Amino acid sequence: MNVTLRVWRQRNAADKGRMVTYHVEGISPDMSFLEVLDMLNEQLTMEGEDPIAFDSDCREGICGACGLVINGLAHGPKQMVTTCQLHMRSFNDGDVIDVEPFRAEPFTVIRDLVVDRSSFDRIIQAGGYISVNTGSAPDAHAIPVPRDDAQDAFDAAACISCGACVAACPNGSASLFLGAKIAHLGKLPQGQPERHSRALSMTAQHDHEGFGGCTQIGECEAVCPKGIPLSVISQTNADVLGALSHGRGK
Numbered sequence: 001m002n003v004t005l006r007v008w009r010q011r012n013a014a015d016k017g018r019m020v021t022y023h024v025e026g027i028s029p030d031m032s033f034l035e036v037l038d039m040l041n042e043q044l045t046m047e048g049e050d051p052i053a054f055d056s057d058c059r060e061g062i063c064g065a066c067g068l069v070i071n072g073l074a075h076g077p078k079q080m081v082t083t084c085q086l087h088m089r090s091f092n093d094g095d096v097i098d099v100e101p102f103r104a105e106p107f108t109v110i111r112d113l114v115v116d117r118s119s120f121d122r123i124i125q126a127g128g129y130i131s132v133n134t135g136s137a138p139d140a141h142a143i144p145v146p147r148d149d150a151q152d153a154f155d156a157a158a159c160i161s162c163g164a165c166v167a168a169c170p171n172g173s174a175s176l177f178l179g180a181k182i183a184h185l186g187k188l189p190q191g192q193p194e195r196h197s198r199a200l201s202m203t204a205q206h207d208h209e210g211f212g213g214c215t216q217i218g219e220c221e222a223v224c225p226k227g228i229p230l231s232v233i234s235q236t237n238a239d240v241l242g243a244l245s246h247g248r249g250k
Helices: 034-044 120-126 147-157 164-168 175-186 195-208 219-225 231-245
Strands: 003-009 018-024 096-100 108-113
Touching: 003 034, 018 034, 120 175, 120 195, 147 175, 164 175, 164 219, 175 195, 175 219, 175 231, 195 231
Parallel strands: 003 096
Antiparallel strands: 003 018
16 A cells, blocks of 8 residues: 555644645555554654654554544544554555644644643643542442443543544543543542532633533544444533532532
8 A cells, every 4th residue: 555644744832834845655554554654753853853753652452642634634544542453454555644743732742743731731630539548458249339320430431541532522622631630530439429529620711721512413422443432421511510519519
């Protein structure tokens, strides 16, 4: 396969940035998209040019570091996969492919395709924890958890904090990420002591970081590589309203 990549190049946050066109030849359909970027970077290095900066770590769809906007879609055209798990067989020989960073006001471009997602860390630090002293490992089933609650908690905990939901949202909202981090603790008995304060503090941090509000458009759910459902946002709203109705927001 041969493809043309139009890649966003930006030296730093102050640089205006621009799209630069590159031609990559000899691509195997079984290569991942990141391997194609690796191939292009080898080519650029051999030519004495700066390689393209992009994030990656596990390359197994686990860490969420590899997020890119490919042809206008967060993580690319294939659903339920991260960029590192997107293979070139999803494209055609001769395709022109646009590659850009995740774009949102809180996601400042560090260089090229790398963005600063530390705002997610600060949201989690604001309340994504439990204070229950668990001591040693409890016996199995020592704390009964309804099956549906356990499944909902596991589903929400699958969030890998990649930021695709933010990149896809017209409002630049991180509500799906926020909801997942609140819901997976709020569904479990151990998460109840901070349930309402967690919803308030993490939501306040989300807004403080500059993320937009949720209007239930659903683009976030469509691009989430882990299939996090919109229902986690509803749960967050319910917890926030519950906290305010009990005077915990004062």
